[in-house]
Amino acid sequence: MATAREAEGDLNQSPAFTDVNLFTSDTALREAVAREGAADAAENLTAFGRIAGSAAAAELGRQSNDNPPRLRAFDAQGRRLDRVDYHPAYHRLMGFSTAQGLHCSTWDYLATVNGPRPGAHVARCAGSYMAAQMEAGHSCPITMTHAAVAALLHEPVLARSLLPKLLARSYDPRFAPWQKKQAITVGMGMTERQGGTDVRANTTIATAINGTGSGKAYAITGHKWFLSAPMSDAFLVLAQAKGGLSCFFLPRFSPDGSVNRIKLERLKDKLGNRSNGSAEVSFDRAVGYLISEEGRGVQTIIDMVTLARLDCAVSSAGLMRQALARAIHHAQHRSVFQKKLIDQPLMLQVLADMALDVEAATALAFKLAASFDGHDDPDATAYRRLMTPVTKYWVCKIAPPLVYEAMECLGGNAYVEEGGFPLLYREVPVNAIWEGSGNVMCLDVLRAVERSPETLERVLAGIEAASGGEQRLKSAVDGVRILLGEAARDQARARSVVELLALTAAGALLQAHAPPAVSDAFLATRLYGAFRHTYGVGLGGGDIHSITARAAPSLV
Structure with missing residues (x-):
């Protein structure tokens, strides 16, 4: 028989959002992976999604952040050690992600006579998207190890000696040569x-x-x-x-x-x-x-930096997804004023509004990942060059306010450490700062356009092709060209044009691939909506039930 305390604890409280398969529960992620060329990775990603969303992994994430690394600069006799000790939970998380190959899988072909595997970047990014939700801190060395190979390949003799160690699907934390x-x-x-x-x-x-x-x-x-x-x-x-x-x-x-x-x-x-x-x-x-x-030096390390910027966008999209999924999950179970929160019109509008940005961020991030699989294809090369800073800028910028809004959906329970939301909230600002802050990304966009106008035209042509003649997107493309002309004369306009380009590219992807409820609402509010500071305004008339239902985590 349950104790009074146990019975009280279950009263109108949403169940913990754990033991959730982060791949099968995420409609937008599954569709993006299939659409961008990695459908054959679904079984593998399903297995990793089960690990990344498990209660055990969540506990490892909590332990590794409650027990941060400790510097051991000297030994007892005053000799320098210069070592850093990590909690065992951190090493376990590293083991999960290296076993999945998140540090190396796109480079596997370097050890074979075959060429790059189709969809390799998309499949890896799907794993990284889920690993960030599992615990974002350990993703940093995973990202850097993967990205470092691009720079090391500039020195083939050194790279050949290192590759067997870099491509190993294992983790060796020993402090040794x-x-x-x-x-x-x-x-x-x-x-x-x-x-x-x-x-x-x-x-x-x-x-x-x-x-x-x-x-x-x-x-x-x-x-x-x-x-x-x-x-x-x-x-x-x-x-x-x-x-x-x-x-x-x-x-x-x-x-x-x-x-x-x-x-x-x-x-x-x-x-x-x-x-x-x-x-x-x-x-x-x-x-x-x-x-x-x-x-x-810059020309050599920029290859590493570019891949790390891709991971910044993917990680931020994953963190946004985790926040939204938790908010919807809570709203499905919590009752207020004799109704489930999910049935309260204003809450539903807030959730649907956030869902638009999460789906757009996911679509943009995986379109960018697919461009890295394009290798020497001129359209993929142009997209990779221009849209890496655009995507990093926009996705990483919108993540912190979205995660905050999702916290507010849960109320006070989201503000205490036990629920995990404070950990999630502390993670989201770093991706906007790491590997180039917002202004750096905007200036990079202007530099890319100035050096290669053809790059811009290829990207805009692809956006127009995906838009299917949608007039709002056509007008937005024209607006990008106008703003770029202004930004060429006045750099203070750079953020405006980069944001518009991100919204236009995302809108075209949703127009081509998302349900009309999602694409119509996104175009109406992001491209032509009134100025707003918060979520939950401006969606009047949209099919907010369909939008939220699509974003809801599928737990079956």
């Missing part, structure tokens, strides 16, 4: 305190040890203001060589087996992403290896 490990992870260090985004202002110096040239050793001296995942087995860093700003592979151990001269000065006390360490570091003649040529 990378040559002795089964699998490795790679981090990144670009920013310095005096320059930040302006990496060309970096002051870290690289001096050739064995002469200059590709693959040679350098002594690196200086600092990095942010070095993410400091227990990675190696890092890609930027430093000033004789020939200019250059990119280096910096392992944690020197060739003689001693710990490389990388001093971990402190771990940052961050707002969120607390399970993942971020360090301030200094280098004292640490041994690194040149990738590509001196003076080509």
Whole structure:
């Protein structure tokens, strides 16, 4: 017989949103994966969705954030250790994501005679979308390890030696030279305190040890203001060589087996992403290896940065989905004023309004992922170049207010740590900041258009083709061209044109692939709606029941 406390605890409380398959419960995700070329990955993603949405994984996420990494700078005798200890829960999460291949799967073809697998980026991004919902902090080293391969391929001899460790579907957390490990992870260090985004202002110096040239050793001296995942087995860093700003592979151990001269000065006390360490570091003649040529540091590492920007958008879309799913789930079970919340007109309108942005963000993120699978196709190349910063900008910008609004749908229960929403809310700002903040993305868009007007025309032609002659989308495309002309003369217009381009591209995708209830409401409110600060206004006349029902998590 239930105790009085147990009976009281069940009174009008929604059940915990755990043990939910994050793939099969998400209609928009399943459709995007199939539409963008990864339908054959559905069975694999279903299995991972079950893991990522499990109560056990949620508990690991809680533990890893309640017990953040700890720096061990010295041993008992005062000798430098420069190690970071992580909670076992963090290592378990890393094990889940590496077993899924989120750190490597798009590069599997490098170990075979076959070419890239069709839909590989889309399938991997679907896993990353769910991994972010499982626990976002551990996704940082997963993202960087995957993206680092693109930069390492500029140095084929080094890449060949590293690939067996990078492509391993396992996780080896030991602090040991990378040559002795089964699998490795790679981090990144670009920013310095005096320059930040302006990496060309970096002051870290690289001096050739064995002469200059590709693959040679350098002594690196200086600092990095942010070095993410400091227990990675190696890092890609930027430093000033004789020939200019250059990119280096910096392992944690020197060739003689001693710990490389990388001093971990402190771990940052961050707002969120607390399970993942971020360090301030200094280098004292640490041994690194040149990738590509001196003076080509930005051109080399930008391949890594571009892939990381894709992951920022995918992760933010996943976090938005998790927040919306929890809000709808709560509204389906909580009664207020003799009705379920889901049946209260104003609540239903808020949920439907959020659902429009989540579906649009998901559609944009996976369209972008598919462009990475396009490889040398000129349309895919153009989309990848222009829409990576556009998608990152818009998806990452809308995530924090959406997650906040979803919290409000749950009320006070969402504001306490036990429910998990505070953890989710602390995670969403980082993707807008990491790998280029909003202004950086907007300026990148202007630069892409200026350098290659054909890139813009290819993207706009694709949007027009998907729009099916819809007049509102045609007018929006014309508006993009007008605003770009204004932004070319006045950079202060850049945010306006980037947001309009994102909304237009998303609207075209929904027009082509989503139910009319979704596409019509999105176009009416996002392209032609009145100015608004909040969700739940301006959807009058829309089929909000159909919109919300489509977004509701399917738990059968």
